[in-house]
Amino acid sequence: MGKTANSLLLTAAFSPAWGQGDLSVRWDKEVLPLVETYCYDCHGDGIKKGELAIDKFDNIAEMQANRDVWKRIQDHLKHQLMPPLDEDQPSAEERKKILDWIDAAVFPVDPKNPDPGRVTLRRLNRVEYQNTLRDLLGVSVNVMDLIPPDDSGYGFDNIGDVLTLSPAHLERYLEAARVALDKAVYPGQMPPPEAAFAGREMKGNGHRSEEGHYLFMAGEAKVSFKPQRAGTYRVTVTAGGTLGGDGPPKMEFHENGETICEWDVDARLEQPKEFTHEFKINDEKPVEMGVVFTNDFYQEDHPDPKKRDRNLMVNALKITGPLDGPPPEKPQSHKRIYGKREAGENDEAYALRVLNGFARKAFRRPSQEGETKRYLQLVALAKKQGEGVEEGIRLALEAMLVSPAFLFREEPQPEPDNSKKIHLIDEHSLATRLSYFFWSTMPDQKLMELASRGELRKNLDSEIDRMIGDDRSRQFISNFTGQWLRLRDMPSTRPAEKFFPKFTGKVRDSMRRETEMFFGHIIREGLPMESLLDADFTFLNETLANYYGIPDVKGDKFQKVTLKDSHRRGILGQGSFHLLTSYPLRTSPVLRGKYVLENLLDTAPPPPPPNVPQLEPPGHKGNQQSLREQLEKHREDPSCASCHALMDPIGFGLENFDAAGAWRDQENGKQIDTAGELMSGRKILGVDDLRKALVEDHRPEFYRSVATKMLTYALGRGLEWYDRPALDRIVSDTEKAGGNSRAMLRAVIDSVPFQYRRGDS
Template sequence: TWFGLMREGDVHARVVLRGKGEYAIRVKAAGDQAGPEAPKMAIRWNGADLKVVEVPERRREARLHEVRIQADRGTHKIAVAYLNNYVNPKEKDPRKRDRNLLLEFIEIEGPLQPVPQSLPETHQRIFFTQPSTKKPAAAAREIIGKFAFNAWRRPVERAELDRLMKLFELGQAQNDSFEKSVKLALQAAMVSPHFLFRGELQPEPDNPKQTHLVNEFALASRLSYFLWSTMPDAELLKLAGAGRLRRNLAGQVERMLKDPKRDALLQNFFTQWLQTRSLQIAAPDVTTFPAFSPELRRDMARETELFVDAIIRENRSLLDLLDADFSYLNGRLAKHYGLEGVEGDEFRRVSFKDGTRGGILTQGAVLTITSNPTRTSPVKRGKWVLENLLAAPPPPPPPNVPELKIDKEHPLTGTLRERMEQHRANPGCASCHDRMDAIGFAFENYDAIGAWRTQEGGASIDASGELMAGVSFNGPAELKKLLVNQNRDDFIRCVVEKTLTYALGRGIEHFDRCAVNAICVKLSQDNYRFSTLIQEIVKSAPFQKRRGEGSAPVAP
């Protein structure tokens, strides 16, 4: 069976290699010959050309092309591309009117000469020395000491290491192997509170009126778990050991935000703050919304991930979270949004012009999690904005307000907006809903799974509203502009408080107000850049210092 490339482009696939070594890529190709030159073919590996050749042979003389590569274990992309299409419908000989590249098969074989690996890399990193070069106890002490230093994220006291060595000696006394004896000590290091908890020693742990700088190793852990959700790497620990981390924090933050491990900040902070992790359990009614599928669910989540990663990676303004002129879409999600010009499964950056898309408020993930299974929910959408973007959650319902009784003789009728207005006629309901509903109705043009619509139940949608300050708007684009311009300070303060809460692992207290205010001022002076947010949090007193945890009251 032959596969024909009738225009310039490629065929590609993901391949998973089980081992490191040399591999052979083979392509059997021929061509439909037309024009002044033969078809040109490129064999590509992970996007790079390995070999570019002309293919003058016709199908019956098809030739096998081979290229050898050194490749690592893991997932790679292999592709064969057609580079020089030619079409001339005026050619007299119909066989010479169209040049095409024909492929019979593509195969990869290997590893031809696997790289020998006696032990896994992780094993070699732990057992970096062996008793063959020194006495067993000395080798074990080096291994256990280095492991405990990394696991506990700080220097190990001599007495602590002596206790771990007792376990090694116990294994040796039982005639266990060297590695099994060491393993016993390593297990003890990992069940220790020093590994399981981030202990931060301070001179006055029971005095809440006193604050003290955390030591450099504790600072390294705070920084690493904030940005990477894992223990400090060798560079952070080296700087901490030399007492130079605090004076080099800015450079380390910049380095860490460029590292792929920054993805942990996206997965563990942003999805928690924006509540998009709940998209995995959202359950739109499949009868009402048959377009919703597991694939669309994944696409929605991926759009938000790529969008937020661009904010981090490109050091963009935090205001872009509210109203950006771009997002990341693939063909399926673009079709769902009613947008043309995007095809295929690969996500790409797409620019917007009219304001109906752009920013997290108009992304399918947020619009879906703030809806009910069968319809939109202006209440949930408005409440989500107030809580997560403006740090102004609506008050709880007043006590002793009964459930809204259903009047069978005079049921609520009309569009959702009209039914909600009838609902708010009840004074007990209005006190909770006035603030939420006005914001939520701005997004009524998006259905419960984020698709654009102009009508509901045959009636035109009214997406107008008025904020509590008396400022009116009509539709999502105008509301986003209002949030960016008139509610900017509220939004920035909300972002600072949410991020600082995550960085500290505790809620914001009254004694943190000065730090929050200072960070907001610095952000306003630097166009609200994402890196400024992180740098200022890391430099702040709440991040650098620790307060005693006694029961004595603390003055504001």
């Protein structure tokens, strides 16, 4: 097991500082006096500001029973949000003493016996379900619109606790399964090929709309068709019309300009009908198929208003065939599932063999005893209703695609109800965790074969390299960054066109692509994780390069570009960051500071108090105060000062970027002031200083933040206090590897929570 086994034997270096002595005595003698001095003015002696009274906890057991409260206390102390800035502050040593005691007493961990936690039985989310159908059935089908949106938890939509399954969900999953199977398998005789054309796609005179091709005078709607071979074909025209004169519209079907047949279109525009005819095609050359309106009529003064205008609407055209000769060969997707029936094999044996092979892939593990035989009842039901064995198998496949074994990521446990039972997950479960982590889909054949032989853990290095190098790893890039860095929110960003006329939808799409390619390159090349903050390169196309003012980038294709402008280095210089942290009319130093703290340093500030007034853009309705001046006025309120002291200096350092991601030196004719002082005491002047401060002073916090997000995404659960040793180990391994991003990924995979699990209580 290599590193995995070693992670169970973490050294004492990860133990809390308060590892010896009686914690209760230390509380009374060393910690409580500090708490009374700095906290009781608001949270003790009968005062419970913010509904918090620290003196109500009589012992450590009561504190541990209210860990959510103490986590909040711990975070406020750690981030210097409490005591308020207008109150006496503990020294750095005093603050550390309180925090170390809380860690040791309220959140005790035993690194030598780590708790891997457990993941709630997890349903496949929409993206995972669609990808899994694609890889299981061998066809691409869009089912995203059929399935209700997924809820999110801890910032991600693959969290087991929120992925519920309602009856409505189940109905939609069944419909999605049917749609996918309709494209993948063809029980019985293969139907003839079809070529379908929407009316709006047909060329010719008239008017085209979403409803179809409207011929308001004599004319033709036509398409080009390439037959597979000579033979008999069927044309189906869906059409309707308006009556005019003494009869309905007349519609002819033409092949290369010759009339093949004619119909009277006795259907109204709003209720079109299908008109069919069979005809011969003599060779394989492309032919022009036309639908011709031949009896136009218009009489403005006709006594019957309903008969004044005769028109034709061609909604759709479909060519089916050839209808004669041998049936078409079935597609590879069908052959892969049904296989070839062996000579003398009876229906039940054949069906069981097909279903066993399908179940092994669909359930992502070997089938259990008798598990697949249950589905033979559906095969028998289909045969009883006069269907063939292939139709029966198709019905069983539908049932498998909505079974718990497919919809949920099962992980067998020896004692699921014993919370003290910790076990190494089996290799099929490991294969599934890996594939949904990197690919958001089922394990492929290579992973399954290694798992079946019990050799996956022995080959983890090569398999991780293979999976990251596979095109499917784009799913990790897009889904992880889409939620961690909030890139999924990009389509909803709308800088006001009046104020930012150079910004376009194409620019916005390019900004998202830039960040995805940037992060993907860091992962694939194993670059230091802090490259996300300070890399001297990015990925641009001509559109985005021109918007940034970067010369010599040509074409729509994205390319790696070395940055001469230091302002654009790292994610803080990328337009996606600026758009996501701004309002349509103005920037937001608060949102930008909050984004950096929350997404890059895992230091989420508390929510603002209610009824906080919205700041106005400079110059709006006569207000000439800059955003900085308004925020500084706002910070005079002691209840707001601590949080804003944390966020605002970061946001001020980024004010040279406007709400649409363009660089500026002035706002409303005034030079922009980007100076600030971080909570650490470090003074900064603009984005370059801020970036240096993050890399030089906060590298461990950045590593820990990325590791926290990555492990949350990989596990499908929120992290708890008992996950601290695992995070410590991931950060330590990353630091030892010089920040290597691949080392962090490997440390996440080697971690106890990823490799082990325990039962529930």
